[in-house]
Amino acid sequence: MKAKNKRSDGDQLLAMLAALDNPHRLRIVAALAEGGRNYVSQLARELGISRPLLHLHLQKLEDAGLVRSQMELSADGKALNFFDVAPFDFTLTPAAVALAVRSMSDPERT
Template sequence: MSADELSIKLTAISSAQRMRIIAMLAGERLHVSELARRVGMSRALLYMHLTKLEESGYVAGSLELSEDGKALKYFEVLPFTLTIDAETLVSAVARSAESAESGEI
């Protein structure tokens, strides 16, 4: 993982609200309306946070039809491990430097 990729991952979970969302979804998958009620925020604000988490690979959303035909978007936590230590940072910076030298950036 490059330094930029690591930064994106860290930024996505640097919010206490996004950490609460992950914690809530870690126990069960929930549809957006239920999750909004449980975390106490508007669906619009929740979608902003969920989008950031989904783009970073922490959660995944899927549309499902309820018995009465309503479309519900469910979210669940994806398996992840994120280790932050000196070795991880050194490796990320080295990968970024290698990419820059090879012209990939």
């Protein structure tokens, strides 16, 4: 599992799985993976969801290290928040889960 943050492997695995445990978030990752980086308003239109709902899901994905954002100014001075998929790769096997559990900050949480 490759992730660029300060979480343990177990905590990172939990965050990634929790972030992907939602059909909207899966669709967001798929749209960004297939279509490339996109700004929030356009992505919301393409997915058929509201911008506030999209922001909520993007925040969860960003917190888990699955997407990243960059604010840019358009030619007319309008602020556009672009998102793209962050590079990630993990193989989910029983051995990987066992290893991740040993590095969790609180292995008894549910």
